[in-house]
Structures are given as structure tokens and as C-alpha cells.
Amino acid sequence: MAKIIRNPNVEDYFVERTLADAKAGPNGFIPDYEANRLIVLKDYRVPLDFEAFAAMSTNTESADKAMQRVLKKVVSTHIMEATPESTLPVHQAVFKVFCKSDPELLRRAQAAMKVAHDAAISIFKTCFPTYEYFKLIPSVRLTQTMFENMHWDNHNIPEDFQQVRIFVNLDQRPRVWNVSHNFVEYARSIYRERHLERFAGRDPNDLNDYVCGEVLGGSAGACLDTLPRHVVGFDPGEVWMGESRMLAHQIFYGERAMVYMFFVKPEKMLNPQRRFNAQVEALHREMAAAEPAIAA
Numbered sequence: 098m099a100k101i102i103r104n105p106n107v108e109d110y111f112v113e114r115t116l117a118d119a120k121a122g123p124n125g126f127i128p129d130y131e132a133n134r135l136i137v138l139k140d141y142r143v144p145l146d147f148e149a150f151a152a153m154s155t156n157t158e159s160a161d162k163a164m165q166r167v168l169k170k171v172v173s174t175h176i177m178e179a180t181p182e183s184t185l186p187v188h189q190a191v192f193k194v195f196c197k198s199d200p201e202l203l204r205r206a207q208a209a210m211k212v213a214h215d216a217a218i219s220i221f222k223t224c225f226p227t228y229e230y231f232k233l234i235p236s237v238r239l240t241q242t243m244f245e246n247m248h249w250d251n252h253n254i255p256e257d258f259q260q261v262r263i264f265v266n267l268d269q270r271p272r273v274w275n276v277s278h279n280f281v282e283y284a285r286s287i288y289r290e291r292h293l294e295r296f297a298g299r300d301p302n303d304l305n306d307y308v309c310g311e312v313l314g315g316s317a318g319a320c321l322d323t324l325p326r327h328v329v330g331f332d333p334g335e336v337w338m339g340e341s342r343m344l345a346h347q348i349f350y351g352e353r354a355m356v357y358m359f360f361v362k363p364e365k366m367l368n369p370q371r372r373f374n375a376q377v378e379a380l381h382r383e384m385a386a387a388e389p390a391i392a393a
């Protein structure tokens with residue numbers, strides 16, 4: 098089970114649930130997920146070929162800069178579909194860079210990736226039984242990540258959707274995260290002082306940019322923010338899920354992980370008002386309604 102050091106100054110939003118729990122009711126984990134809990138899948142590990150991932154190169158410097166960016170968050174289908182003969186540049190990079198031009202390593206990596214991919218899809222179906230996804234970004238991080246800045250995710254896309262994020266630690270070492278406040282709770286706490294009413298009626302990604310950048314310092318100020326945080330170490334093969342636009346997180350250390358992002362239409366939710374955009378809009382309405390009392 099994930100090792101969690103809880104900070105009493107941050108909401109304790111962790112829940113630990115088994116797949117049997119997900120199957121026990123008609124809505125699986127959806128109530129917890131829409132309540133913006135961080136759900137750790139209990140008593141379950143993806144049966145991964147860790148050695149296959151470990152044998153892959155983590156050094157992408159032989160690729161050009163644009164390809165390095167692609168490889169940093171490569172989609173798993175490119176790994177699963179690459180062949181030594183493929184002329185697609187990303188397939189070539191998967192084979193030559195990650196798999197060191199070794200056909201046998203490519204074959205093993207593809208088999209390992211397929212196990213992880215199938216597990217993520219199956220977990221989505223079991224844990225979110227009434228959700229359907231209309232889009233999936235199945236990304237994999239195969240290079241080291243360390244000392245990120247504390248942030249809430251900003252996908253820089255205008256779509257108003259419910260996001261389900263399923264994470265898997267693909268490495269034999271723990272993946273260490275710090276996690277902090279719920280985005281809306283934090284925005285409420287600084288709303289007047291920072292004049293966040295400026296962002297009412299705008300794309301909520303603008304508010305995210307401002308809070309992550311101007312308030313917390315962005316990547317240039319990584320690790321220098323003073324938010325209280327829980328510390329979490331996710332085990333090898335462990336699975337967790339959460340709305341990363343609502344839960345502040347900072348990858349402190351990790352080598353390899355899978356991040357599957359499922360796009361769900363709001364009307365498929367138990368409560369569409371719990372999607373990210375609607376919660377941000379509700380905060381602006383709440384603060385606008387409270388303003389006269391404060392001004393008086």
C-alpha cells in the first residue's frame with residue numbers, strides 16, 4: 098500500500114478502495130471521484146514486467162529537441178505499434194532511442210506496455226461503470242521526473258469535460274508525490290486578496306495559470322512554495338486516480354509511470370456540477386454573492 102504521511106493542515110482526501118469495493122455498488126468509485134478524492138487502489142498491483150521497462154533507455158538526448166518533447170510524454174500506442182521497419186519518426190525513436198535498436202527489447206517492452214494498457218482500460222470500466230469516454234490520451238513517462246513545482250494540471254484545452262486520470266507506477270522504486278490543497282478551496286482562501294474576480298466568466302485555465310505561476314511561482318520557483326503538503330510514496334505497480342486539475346500535486350521523484358487521461362462528457366456524471374469548470378464557476382458565483390456583505 099502507498100505510504101502516506103498526512104499533513105494536518107491539508108484536507109485528508111485519500112481513500113483506499115479495492116476492485117471488489119468498485120464492483121459492490123452500481124456507481125463504483127464515481128461518488129468518491131466526483132468528491133475530488135485521491136483514490137488509491139488497494140490490494141492490487143498491475144502484474145508488470147518491470148525488467149522490460151528497466152532495460153529501456155532513459156536517455157533521449159540522441160533524439161532532436163522536438164522528438165525529446167514527444168518522448169517525454171509518449172503515448173503508449175506508439176510503443177505498442179512501433180516496428181523496426183516503421184518510417185514514422187516516433188516509431189523510429191521508440192525503437193532506436195528507448196529500445197536501443199534491439200528488436201527483442203522492443204518486443205518485451207511492447208508486451209509489458211500492453212499489460213499495463215489493458216489493466217488501465219479494465220480498471221476504468223470497473224471503477225467508473227456508468228462513465229463512457231469519448232477521448233483517451235494514453236501517455237507514458239519513461240524518463241526521470243524530479244522536483245516538479247507544486248501545481249494543478251492545466252491541459253490548455255478549452256473543452257469543458259470531466260477528466261478521469263488513472264496513474265500506474267511502472268518502476269521498481271516508489272514514485273514520490275507531494276500533494277496539497279483542492280484548487281477551489283485554495284482559490285477561495287486567496288480570492289479577495291488576489292482579486293480573483295478578474296477571472297470570472299473566463300476560461301478556468303487562465304485562473305490556473307495565474308495561481309500556479311504568479312501565486313506559487315511556477316516551475317522557476319519549484320520547491321520554494323510554502324503550501325503544506327501530504328507526502329506519498331506509491332509502490333511499484335500501484336494504481337491511483339484523481340482529478341489532477343483539482344488536487345495540487347508535485348512529482349518529487351519518479352522514473353517511469355503511466356498516466357491515462359479519459360475524457361468523459363459532463364452529462365455522464367452523477368453530478369455534472371462536480372466537473373472542474375462548473376466548480377470554478379460556482380466559486381465565482383459564491384464569492385460575487387458574498388461580496389456586498391464583505392463590503393459593508
Ligand SMILES: [Fe+2]
Pocket residue numbers: 248249250341346
Ligand atoms: Fe501535473
